Amino acid sequence: MNAVEIEQAITDLAAQPFDPVEFPYAFLEAFGNKATTIKRLRAGASNKSDLGGVLQTSNIHILTCDTGRVTQTLAVLKASPATVKAKAKFILATDGTDFEAEDLASGETVACAYPDFPDHFGFFLPLAGITTVRQISENAFDIRATSRLNRLYVELLKDNPEWGRDERRHDMNHFMARLIFCFFAEDTGIFGGKGKFTETVAQMSARDSSNTHEVIGTLFLAMNTERKDRAAANIPRWASSDDFPYVNGGLFSGSMEVPRFSKIARSYLLHVGGLDWTRINPDIFGSMIQAVADDEERGELGMHYTSVPNILKVLNPLFLDDLRAKLEEAGDNSRMLLNLRKRLARIRVFDPACGSGNFLVIAYKAMREIEAEINRRRGEPDLRSVIPLTNFRGIELRDFPAEIARLALVIAEYQCDVLYRGQKLALADFLPLSNENWITCGNALRLDWLSICPPTGTGVKLLADDLFQTPLDQTEIDFENEGGETYICGNPPYLGNTWQSAEQKAEIRDVANGRTRSPGFLDYVAGWFIKAADYIKHAGGLAAFVSTNSICQGQTVPILWPMVYSTGCDILFAYTSFKWANLASHNAGVTVAIVGIGAPSNGLRHLYEHQDDGSVVLRDGTSITPYLSMGSPVIVEKRNAPFSELAVMEFGNKPSDGGNLLLSRDGLQSLGLTEKQREKFIRRIYGSQDFINGGARFCIWIEDRHLSEAQKIQVLSERIEAVRALRLASPDKGARTILAKRPHQLKLMRIGNTHTIIVPSVSSERRPYLPVGIVDERTTLTNLVFGLYDAPLWNLALIASRLHLVWIATVCGKLKTDFRYSNTLGWNTFPVPTLTEKNTTDLTRCAENILLAREHHFPATIADLYDPDTMPADLRAAHDRNDEVIERIYIGRCFKNDTERLEKLFELYTKMTVNKGQQTKVSKR
DNA sequence: TATCCGACAGAGG
DNA sequence: CCTCTGTCGGATA
Numbered sequence: 027m028n029a030v031e032i033e034q035a036i037t038d039l040a041a042q043p044f045d046p047v048e049f050p051y052a053f054l055e056a057f058g059n060k061a062t063t064i065k066r067l068r069a070g071a072s073n074k075s076d077l078g079g080v081l082q083t084s085n086i087h088i089l090t091c092d093t094g095r096v097t098q099t100l101a102v103l104k105a106s107p108a109t110v111k112a113k114a115k116f117i118l119a120t121d122g123t124d125f126e127a128e129d130l131a132s133g134e135t136v137a138c139a140y141p142d143f144p145d146h147f148g149f150f151l152p153l154a155g156i157t158t159v160r161q162i163s164e165n166a167f168d169i170r171a172t173s174r175l176n177r178l179y180v181e182l183l184k185d186n187p188e189w190g191r192d193e194r195r196h197d198m199n200h201f202m203a204r205l206i207f208c209f210f211a212e213d214t215g216i217f218g219g220k221g222k223f224t225e226t227v228a229q230m231s232a233r234d235s236s237n238t239h240e241v242i243g244t245l246f247l248a249m250n251t252e253r254k255d256r257a258a259a260n261i262p263r264w265a266s267s268d269d270f271p272y273v274n275g276g277l278f279s280g281s282m283e284v285p286r287f288s289k290i291a292r293s294y295l296l297h298v299g300g301l302d303w304t305r306i307n308p309d310i311f312g313s314m315i316q317a318v319a320d321d322e323e324r325g326e327l328g329m330h331y332t333s334v335p336n337i338l339k340v341l342n343p344l345f346l347d348d349l350r351a352k353l354e355e356a357g358d359n360s361r362m363l364l365n366l367r368k369r370l371a372r373i374r375v376f377d378p379a380c381g382s383g384n385f386l387v388i389a390y391k392a393m394r395e396i397e398a399e400i401n402r403r404r405g406e407p408d409l410r411s412v413i414p415l416t417n418f419r420g421i422e423l424r425d426f427p428a429e430i431a432r433l434a435l436v437i438a439e440y441q442c443d444v445l446y447r448g449q450k451l452a453l454a455d456f457l458p459l460s461n462e463n464w465i466t467c468g469n470a471l472r473l474d475w476l477s478i479c480p481p482t483g484t485g486v487k488l489l490a491d492d493l494f495q496t497p498l499d500q501t502e503i504d505f506e507n508e509g510g511e512t513y514i515c516g517n518p519p520y521l522g523n524t525w526q527s528a529e530q531k532a533e534i535r536d537v538a539n540g541r542t543r544s545p546g547f548l549d550y551v552a553g554w555f556i557k558a559a560d561y562i563k564h565a566g567g568l569a570a571f572v573s574t575n576s577i578c579q580g581q582t583v584p585i586l587w588p589m590v591y592s593t594g595c596d597i598l599f600a601y602t603s604f605k606w607a608n609l610a611s612h613n614a615g616v617t618v619a620i621v622g623i624g625a626p627s628n629g630l631r632h633l634y635e636h637q638d639d640g641s642v643v644l645r646d647g648t649s650i651t652p653y654l655s656m657g658s659p660v661i662v663e664k665r666n667a668p669f670s671e672l673a674v675m676e677f678g679n680k681p682s683d684g685g686n687l688l689l690s691r692d693g694l695q696s697l698g699l700t701e702k703q704r705e706k707f708i709r710r711i712y713g714s715q716d717f718i719n720g721g722a723r724f725c726i727w728i729e730d731r732h733l734s735e736a737q738k739i740q741v742l743s744e745r746i747e748a749v750r751a752l753r754l755a756s757p758d759k760g761a762r763t764i765l766a767k768r769p770h771q772l773k774l775m776r777i778g779n780t781h782t783i784i785v786p787s788v789s790s791e792r793r794p795y796l797p798v799g800i801v802d803e804r805t806t807l808t809n810l811v812f813g814l815y816d817a818p819l820w821n822l823a824l825i826a827s828r829l830h831l832v833w834i835a836t837v838c839g840k841l842k843t844d845f846r847y848s849n850t851l852g853w854n855t856f857p858v859p860t861l862t863e864k865n866t867t868d869l870t871r872c873a874e875n876i877l878l879a880r881e882h883h884f885p886a887t888i889a890d891l892y893d894p895d896t897m898p899a900d901l902r903a904a905h906d907r908n909d910e911v912i913e914r915i916y917i918g919r920c921f922k923n924d925t926e927r928l929e930k931l932f933e934l935y936t937k938m939t940v941n942k943g944q945q946t947k948v949s950k951r
Numbered sequence: 952t953a954t955c956c957g958a959c960a961g962a963g964g
Numbered sequence: 965c966c967t968c969t970g971t972c973g974g975a976t977a
Contacts (some may be wrong), residue, residue, distance in 0.1 A: 519958075520957095520958050521957095521958075522955095522956055522957045522958095522959095523955090523956075523957095523974095523975065523976075524955090524956065524957065524973090524974055524975055524976090525956095525957070525958095525974095526975095543977085544976080544977070546975075546976055546977075547955080547956090547975090547976065547977085549956090549957095551958095574957090574958070576955095576956075576957085580955070580956085581954090581955060581956085582955095582956095606958080616957095616958040616959080617958095618958090664954095664955095666953090676953090677953060677954055680953095680954095680972090680973080681972085681973095682972095682973075713970085713971075714969095714970060714971085715969090715970060715971075718969090718970085719969095719970095756973090756974095757973095757974075758973075758974065758975085760952080761973090764952090786970085787954095787955095787970085788969080788970045788971090789969080789970075790968080790969055790970080791969095792968095792969095808971090808972095809953095809954080809972080809973090810970075810971070810972085838955095839955065839956065841956080841957075841959085841969085841970070842959085842969085844968095844969065844970075846955080846956085846970095848954080848955070849953095849954085850953085850954075850955090851955085889969095
């Protein structure tokens with residue numbers, strides 16, 4: 027169960043009549059305990075209570091009691107030896123009127139009226155195993171609001187199905203945004219009297235809900251009508267009082283239609299309104315409720331939000347750090363403080379993938395904080411903010427988040443005013459809302475950013491080819507940015523090339539606009555980097571995005587980065603790969619990097635390197651490579667053949683067999699072949715898994731000349747036919763046309779004559795060396811490993827070196843942060859000095875020693891042997907020796923560290939690409 | 952034809 | 965459940 031589901035469950039529980047016997051079980055069930063767990067507690071088997079209550083080991087001790095004895099009961103629970111013995115985290119006592127609980131670890135307590143205990147659900151979330159993310163209990167309000175709005179939304183769509191169709195979705199979303207505004211406004215004093223909106227709806231609408239939509243519609247109309255015009259508009263007195271001011275700002279203009287409310291929907295509405303909306307966090311809340319309007323995402327309601335610290339990883343280096351440094355520098359100098367304030371007023375923040383606006387909101391809040399400090403130092407604490415909300419611009423594809431983004435900014439502005447200037451001044455300046463809409467709903471890759479975020483005073487015209495896509499009113503909004511700065515930021519969508527729609531591919535191709543031959547390889551997020559670079563070329567500014575880390579790896583680098591560099595942009599700062607946490611259940615954790623680009627300046631570049639232990643180390647330097655390492659930008663292009671005398675490395679066999687040609691050990695047994703048949707028709711096959719963890723797989727291996735003989739064996743011919751059928755049905759043209767004609771074989775039929783050196787394509791980053799090994803002439807490879815067929819052993823020594831690992835880790839792609847080997851990107855590009863005969867002899871011996879050391883530990887697997895915590899000393903020594911021999915060949919001594927290794931490799935690579943010119947095609951065996 | 956990638960995916964503790 | 969670590973096959977050039 028996720029937090030939203032739990033909130034719903036305990037809200038339901040609190041609404042039911044109190045049953046002292048059932049309550050403990052119902053409470054535990056609401057927190058996601060399984061029926062069987064509850065059953066065992068009921069039966070008493072796992073109930074450790076010594077007081078007649080319910081005590082779940084390592085969780086909670088619950089005791090219901092007679093009226094008026096709650097406090098005493100809690101004390102009894104605390105004193106109970108069973109509570110300690112069962113390591114309970116919480117104790118809870120209630121009589122159905124009062125409710126008290128204590129978190130025994132922190133000593134924090136909750137005491138409230140029984141019906142209000144769901145307000146404290148965040149307190150109990152550890153019961154559901156939700157402890158890892160602190161934020162969720164800190165933002166309990168946002169989850170409750172999300173949960174209740176979701177119920178309302180779903181209920182309304184049930185009653186008004188036509189509002190769920192595409193053409194009415196916007197109306198529905200706009201309606202929800204209006205409601206949220208009203209809930210916020212009624213609790214923050216913007217409307218007269220706390221809870222005035224909800225109260226009015228409750229009073230004026232019939233209990234049977236028949237006229238709820240009319241009451242709400244009337245209130246909306248009032249908020250869209252200036253006082254002086256209300257009489258003429260026939261607005262009834264109850265809606266036209268001072269309690270409901272003129273709001274507008276586009277929020278209450280447009281269609282005034284309100285969906286019809288069932289009785290249930292009406293009660294949900296009143297329920298949502300009952301929350302204390304002053305506690306809303308516009309940044310968190312916004313991204314949580316996005317899912318409300320998304321049919322596919324609704325199952326993970328409240329699970330997707332970007333954490334504030336992660337957003338600051340973008341915003342701080344982008345411009346906030348600099349502003350704070352200037353504030354520091356200004357000290358109490360009134361003139362400098364004034365200049366800084368003037369600068370703040372002209373800063374624009376532009377998020378071209380703004381979602382519900384959390385980057386914008388956080389940037390806005392941070393700037394207000396700086397402004398407030400300036401005003402404090404200048405003795406002007408009451409001064410109206412000079413930071414215009416309209417300078418926080420966004421583009422969002424989805425309608426509902428776009429609505430919410432603007433609302434979130436409006437709420438943030440009000441909250442900042444209250445915080446820094448006081449409630450009274452905040453109220454005085456709040457209404458009416460500005461009429462402009464600074465959040466554009468549309469496709470950021472199709473819209474012209476220069477017209478949505480136009481640089482003023484530079485005379486840049488709209489780009490003609492995008493003009494037709496741009497809503498005209500966007501270009502008419504004045505920016506208060508004369509002579510100001512623009513900062514582009516955000517977390518755009520990532521989508522690998524395999525998963526993009528034709529539409530999305532076309533967008534990327536159009537954005538690249540002929541500047542690369544291979545736009546088809548780019549991740550969708552690359553479009554934002556290219557557009558940002560183009561924007562900066564015309565209008566200046568800086569940009570930083572959270573991005574899948576793959577844009578700084580492997581094949582993407584030579585496609586994307588030359589394009590960005592050609593606009594005159596450079597990487598100014600970056601965060602290296604880290605896991606981007608959200609709470610979605612099946613989310614394995616996407617690995618991201620943050621990259622900031624802009625016109626080069628003389629200033630230092632900042633590289634924030636994530637270390638293995640989770641800490642971040644900041645390194646300053648003059649240049650950052652597109653692989654996010656320190657150093658001048660070298661770009662490694664893939665090659666079809668190695669430099670110099672390295673052996674040829676080939677891709678493994680792709681089965682494309684639907685499991686018919688590959689066999690487990692058991693599968694092989696069950697074929698029931700004779701010894702002779704096995705000799706002829708079966709080979710061992712290795713994938714990465716098989717090699718690293720020591721599995722055993724086999725494959726059916728039928729040479730063309732043995733085909734007719736194989737077909738006489740029924741088990742084989744059945745499998746061959748199954749493969750033929752599968753390949754004929756494949757969406758892959760190659761599989762249908764070529765592979766289906768030889769269904770008795772894997773895609774390739776490569777196998778060594780004497781031996782094969784193999785390298786797994788993906789392996790854990792924890793290992794200190796790349797796993798590489800050697801297999802015999804009866805063993806072939808899947809497409810998950812690379813093979814050097816019959817290659818001299820010294821090649822293995824090179825692959826097993828620290829030097830090679832550093833190269834692969836830098837220039838190849840990654841799967842999350844794990845090593846992903848590539849022959850074209852990593853092996854064929856690996857720079858090696860010319861090797862003498864003595865060199866190869868020495869290296870061969872090193873390779874043999876490594877293999878021998880491994881054999882001493884038979885039957886340990888590669889995974890066992892190369893576990894950094896338990897790697898055997900003799901194997902480590904063999905590798906040390908190997909590294910020493912290799913590094914002497916490179917520079918006559920050992921390298922000091924990986925940084926030096928990489929520098930040398932890039933230097934050699936640059937030399938070799940210049941000397942060798944274009945690669946020479948080497949014929950394959 | 953060869954091969955890079957995955958807002959992942961599936962196994963295991 | 966959360967942690968760990970590499971399958972599999974489509975899309976590309």
